[in-house]
Amino acid sequence: MNRILPLLRTARASDRPAVSRRLFLTGTAACLFGTGLSAPAGAAFRIADLRGSLDAPDLGLEPDRSDDQTSAFQRALNTAVQNGKALFLPAGSYPVANLRLPSGTLIVGVPGRTRLIYQGGGGVLASAEGVSDISLSGLVFDGGNRSIGDQADGLLDFSSVTGLTMTDCAVSGSAKSALVLTRSSGAIRNCRFSGAAEAGIWSREATGLSLTDNVVEDCAAGGIWIHRWSDGEDGTLVSGNRVERIASRHGGTGQWGNGINVFRAHGVVISGNRIADCAFSAIRANSGSNVQIIGNSCLRSGEVGIYSEFAFEGAIVANNIVDGATTGISIANFLDGGRMAVVSGNIVRNLSSIGPYPAEIAGFGIGISVEADTTVTGNVVEAAPQFGLMLGWGPYLRNVVASQNVLRACGTGIAVTVVEEAGSAVLQGNIIEASRDKAIAGYRWTDQVTQDLAEASDWAHLAISGNIVR
Structure with missing residues (x-):
C-alpha cells in the first residue's frame, strides 16, 4: 500500500476523470445524509439543486405580481411533481389561495423572503388530503387575517398525509388555527407560528408526529394542541419548542389559553420546551x-x-421548573379515573392566590396537588401562599407517598385529607421550613380540623415520620 500511494499522489491532472460540480455536490450531500448529518437551514437552495429543481419563473410563476397567481402556482407545482423535481421559489410575494399539494410535493423558498400571501375567498391557503411525502422548506405563509372557509380549521389544512415535513417555515395571520393536521404523520421543525386566532398547531388523531424546535407565539386560544376525538395511542413528540403569549379568547376555566394541550391522546412526550405567559396552563394534559x-x-x-x-x-412529571402560576403542578380528578403518577425533581415557586376566575374547590396558591397512586419525591416548593403540598381532596386519596421534598415559606407545608373513606398516605423525610400556619395539617374538604401533625398522627390512614420542621 505504501508503494501505491505515492503513485496516486503524482498522477497527472489530465489522467484524472472529469467530475462535474453537480456530481460532486450530490456525492457530498449523500455523505452528509448517509451519516445522519443534516444540512443547515441556509442550505435549502443547495438541497433543491441536489435533488433537481425547477425554477418557478421558468414555469410562468413570477414573484411580486399583484394579480392572483393561484393558477400559475398550481401548474408549476404539478409540473415539478410530475417530473420528480423540487419547485424552487425565488424571494418575493406570491398571491395565492386554495393550493392543493399532491404526493411528492417538494417546495423550497428563501427563508423569510419567499412569501405566499393568502387571497381569501372562503377557502384556505394550502391543503392536502390522502397524499404522502410533502416537503415544505423556507416558506412564509401569510394569512393576512382573511376569512377561512367553514370546511377547514386552519390556514394550512392537511388531512391523512403521510410523511409531511416542514422546516424553516413561518405561518402568520391566520383567522383560525395556523396549521391543522388530521390523521397525519411527519415532522414540523424550526418553524414559527404567530398571530393565529385559534391555535398555532392543531394535531388531531396523529399517526406519528414530531414537533421540535418551533416557535409558537401570540395566538388567541392555544399554542400547540394534541387532540383526539376518542381515547387512543398518539405518541406525538413535542420537544424543544418556545411557546409564548397565549391568550384565552373564548374564556372558560382552562379549556383554552394553554401553551401545550393534550386531550385524549396517549403516549405523548412533552420535553425541553420553554413556555411563558399563557392565560391558563403552560402544559395541560386532559385524559x-x-x-x-x-x-x-x-x-x-x-x-x-x-x-x-x-x-x-x-403520568410522569419530572425535572420541570414552574415559576409563576396559581398552582404549580396538579394531578387531579381521581373521581373521574385520574390516577398513577410520578412527580419528581421539580422546582415550583412564585405562586399566586389570585386566579383568572373565582376560586373553586381548594382555591389557588398550591405548590403540588395529587390524589391517587402517586409518588411526590425530591421536589422543591417555595412560597406557596396556601399549601406546599396538597394530598387528596375529600375521600379522593389513595396510595400517595410524599417524601424528601423541601417546602419552604408556604402557608401550610402539607395539607392532607382526613375525610372518612380516604385512602393511605405516607409523609416521610420532608423538610418543612418557615410555614406561616402549620407544617402538616389535616383537612375535611376546605376546613382544617387537626393540630399540627408533624410529630404524630392519630389517623390510621396516615404514616407520618422523619420530617424536619423549622
Whole structure:
C-alpha cells in the first residue's frame, strides 16, 4: 500500500476523470445524509439543486405580481411533481389561495423572503388530503387575517398525509388555527407560528408526529394542541419548542389559553420546551394516559402551571421548573379515573392566590396537588401562599407517598385529607421550613380540623415520620 500511494499522489491532472460540480455536490450531500448529518437551514437552495429543481419563473410563476397567481402556482407545482423535481421559489410575494399539494410535493423558498400571501375567498391557503411525502422548506405563509372557509380549521389544512415535513417555515395571520393536521404523520421543525386566532398547531388523531424546535407565539386560544376525538395511542413528540403569549379568547376555566394541550391522546412526550405567559396552563394534559412531561420551563402561567387531569392512567412529571402560576403542578380528578403518577425533581415557586376566575374547590396558591397512586419525591416548593403540598381532596386519596421534598415559606407545608373513606398516605423525610400556619395539617374538604401533625398522627390512614420542621 505504501508503494501505491505515492503513485496516486503524482498522477497527472489530465489522467484524472472529469467530475462535474453537480456530481460532486450530490456525492457530498449523500455523505452528509448517509451519516445522519443534516444540512443547515441556509442550505435549502443547495438541497433543491441536489435533488433537481425547477425554477418557478421558468414555469410562468413570477414573484411580486399583484394579480392572483393561484393558477400559475398550481401548474408549476404539478409540473415539478410530475417530473420528480423540487419547485424552487425565488424571494418575493406570491398571491395565492386554495393550493392543493399532491404526493411528492417538494417546495423550497428563501427563508423569510419567499412569501405566499393568502387571497381569501372562503377557502384556505394550502391543503392536502390522502397524499404522502410533502416537503415544505423556507416558506412564509401569510394569512393576512382573511376569512377561512367553514370546511377547514386552519390556514394550512392537511388531512391523512403521510410523511409531511416542514422546516424553516413561518405561518402568520391566520383567522383560525395556523396549521391543522388530521390523521397525519411527519415532522414540523424550526418553524414559527404567530398571530393565529385559534391555535398555532392543531394535531388531531396523529399517526406519528414530531414537533421540535418551533416557535409558537401570540395566538388567541392555544399554542400547540394534541387532540383526539376518542381515547387512543398518539405518541406525538413535542420537544424543544418556545411557546409564548397565549391568550384565552373564548374564556372558560382552562379549556383554552394553554401553551401545550393534550386531550385524549396517549403516549405523548412533552420535553425541553420553554413556555411563558399563557392565560391558563403552560402544559395541560386532559385524559391523556402515559404522558411524559419532562424538563420543561413554565413561566408566568395564569392558572395551573402543569396539569394532568380527568380520566388518565400514568403520568410522569419530572425535572420541570414552574415559576409563576396559581398552582404549580396538579394531578387531579381521581373521581373521574385520574390516577398513577410520578412527580419528581421539580422546582415550583412564585405562586399566586389570585386566579383568572373565582376560586373553586381548594382555591389557588398550591405548590403540588395529587390524589391517587402517586409518588411526590425530591421536589422543591417555595412560597406557596396556601399549601406546599396538597394530598387528596375529600375521600379522593389513595396510595400517595410524599417524601424528601423541601417546602419552604408556604402557608401550610402539607395539607392532607382526613375525610372518612380516604385512602393511605405516607409523609416521610420532608423538610418543612418557615410555614406561616402549620407544617402538616389535616383537612375535611376546605376546613382544617387537626393540630399540627408533624410529630404524630392519630389517623390510621396516615404514616407520618422523619420530617424536619423549622
